[in-house]
Amino acid sequence: MEKSFRAWVPEQGWLFPPSVLDLVPEGxxxxxVREIVRQELDLSAVYASYVEGRGGPPYHPAMxxxxxxxxxxxxxRSSRRLxxxxxxxxxxxxxxxxxxxxxxxxxxxxxxxxxxxxxxxAQVVRLCAEAGLVSLxxxxxxxxxxxxxASKHKAMSYDRMKKSEEELRAQIRKYFEESAAxxxxxxxxxxxxxxxxxxxxxxxNKKERLARIRAARIALEKEAAEKARAEAxxxxxxxxxxxxxxxxxxxxxxxxxxxRNFTDPESRVMRAKGTFEQSYNAHAAVDSGxxxxxxxxxxxxxxxxxxxxxxLEQVKRNCGKKPTELSADAGYCSExxxxxxxxxxxxxxxxxxxxxxxxxxxxxGEERNRRPLAAAMRARLRxxxxxxxxxxxxxxxxxxxxxxxxxxxxxxxxxxxLAKVRTEWSLACSAHNLLKLLGARLACP
Numbered sequence: 001m002e003k004s005f006r007a008w009v010p011e012q013g014w015l016f017p018p019s020v021l022d023l024v025p026e027g028x029x030x031x032x033v034r035e036i037v038r039q040e041l042d043l044s045a046v047y048a049s050y051v052e053g054r055g056g057p058p059y060h061p062a063m064x065x066x067x068x069x070x071x072x073x074x075x076x077r078s079s080r081r082l083x084x085x086x087x088x089x090x091x092x093x094x095x096x097x098x099x100x101x102x103x104x105x106x107x108x109x110x111x112x113x114x115x116x117x118x119x120x121x122a123q124v125v126r127l128c129a130e131a132g133l134v135s136l137x138x139x140x141x142x143x144x145x146x147x148x149x150a151s152k153h154k155a156m157s158y159d160r161m162k163k164s165e166e167e168l169r170a171q172i173r174k175y176f177e178e179s180a181a182x183x184x185x186x187x188x189x190x191x192x193x194x195x196x197x198x199x200x201x202x203x204x205n206k207k208e209r210l211a212r213i214r215a216a217r218i219a220l221e222k223e224a225a226e227k228a229r230a231e232a233x234x235x236x237x238x239x240x241x242x243x244x245x246x247x248x249x250x251x252x253x254x255x256x257x258x259x260r261n262f263t264d265p266e267s268r269v270m271r272a273k274g275t276f277e278q279s280y281n282a283h284a285a286v287d288s289g290x291x292x293x294x295x296x297x298x299x300x301x302x303x304x305x306x307x308x309x310x311x312l313e314q315v316k317r318n319c320g321k322k323p324t325e326l327s328a329d330a331g332y333c334s335e336x337x338x339x340x341x342x343x344x345x346x347x348x349x350x351x352x353x354x355x356x357x358x359x360x361x362x363x364x365g366e367e368r369n370r371r372p373l374a375a376a377m378r379a380r381l382r383x384x385x386x387x388x389x390x391x392x393x394x395x396x397x398x399x400x401x402x403x404x405x406x407x408x409x410x411x412x413x414x415x416x417x418l419a420k421v422r423t424e425w426s427l428a429c430s431a432h433n434l435l436k437l438l439g440a441r442l443a444c445p
Contacts, residue, residue, distance in 0.1 A: 020098055023090045029073055030091040032438045037066040041123050045116035059101050064109045066095050068117065072431035075408035077424070079107035114423040121296060121426040124433045125318040128292045131440050138288040138389065139323040140396035141311055141332060143304045144405070145279040147412040148267035148421070152278040264416040268300045280413060282425050285311050286397040287323075292436050293400060294319055296429040298422045304331035309340050322346060327393040330354060338373035349390035352378045404428055 024030050037043075046061045070092070071082045083103040085092040101109075110117065128134050261267055261278055270279040281302065285295035295314035297307055308328065316322045322344060330351040341348035352374045381388050404410050410428050413421050 020090065020093045024094040027442050028091060028094070029435065029438050030070060030094045032441065033070040033073060033434055034066050034095045036127070036434065036437070037062050037069065040127060041065070041120060043116070045119060046113050049112065059099065059105060063096055063099065064101065064106070065117070065120070067092070067101070067106065068110060068427060069431055069434060070095050072408070072427050073435055077410070077414055079103040079110070082106050110423070114420060118423045118426040121430045122318045124430045124437070125292070125294055128433050128437055129319055131437060133290040133292050133436055133440055134287050134294060134319060135289045136287060136294070136315070136319060136321060136323040138325040138327065138392055138396070139285050139294060139315065140288060140393040141283065141285045141308065141326060141328040142393065142397040142401070143281050143283040143307070143331065144401045145270050145272035145277065146282050146405070146410065148264050148278045148280055149413050149416050150261050150263035150267050150278045152261075152269050152276065266300055266418045268302065270302045280418070280421050283307050283311060284397060284400060284429060285315055286400050288392050288396045290436055290440070291396060291400050292433055293429045296426055298418065298425045300418055305334050305337060308332045308337045312340070312344065312346070325349065325389060327390050329393065333374060333377070335371050335373050338377055342373070348377065349381060349388065350377055351381070351390065400432065404432055
């Protein structure tokens, strides 16, 4: 007896046209993200920019916002990949209602509404808080280096800029001198008006490179001068130092090793896991209860310390109250930060330095930090031992970075410039929180 199979006729038409929503299982992330955007997010900041009455009707802003947020939950961030997914993937069709925005439309929407999209993060945090996912009993703060959309080999130091400028000017000057001599010789040989002295391509490229190097050098000098003025103002505000050697005045010129990248000038070469990459420093404050991100920020500074106070203020702004406890690694340890935690009555667990093989030697960074608040913090961490609340940091914020970078593929930013990178990071953090919200709603139907 022959085995029978189900009929397979791909060209068979449907008796009644189906809804695309029926093709995606109930409770799927596509349905949840779409309905959250449609019903629960305030998109007035996005709608406000649509004031022009001329031209054809654009795609609905809520639909475009849902496409971006859902794409980030699936690890799809490129505008071309998002456009292709709207054509090929049924779950994206359930978000768009079978509409197919092209990649230019997706990219322009993200660029045009960057500030409004960045503001959605706070709304998603509030939705998580209303769902009982945020307790703020313990918040862990950390930063992770994420590669910029630029190569470190496209950066040049200040010393190298000055040297290259001189070399390129000399080469271009030599070419024009040789060109003038050749012109005179050819005029004498072929007659005036007969030419063939068009600039070769290598001279054009060198002239363009010289212009870019000069612009980068001027930008470095401007940054150094502004930094020197700010530091001089800070020194003037500080109380007089104890008798002894006065600190040297800040230099208004950049150091010889100061670098600037030609592809993404706002990114910086940063050290991460034993190597150096052109990167940004992405920060997240994560609630220990359900690993919800309650604050996020991106900087182009290697050091983490300056972000602790702004992140605390953002947590209070997003959630309406401050955390009870906060843990952070040694990058955030400074007397100013510890004083800020104490003044806000937040119990801090901040590492005061690195320990080698679990022990602190008199020469370790931890032992050298003898400032009073750091010494008090070190004593608090040692009293807790292996049960210290500081241990929560490793199981709170580190897994979140792993999920965003490994599971959703954000190991390198696609956009360039600090403002655009901040929008990209906030979308990634919003997508992470939306998945937490999805899990909570599926668990409690």
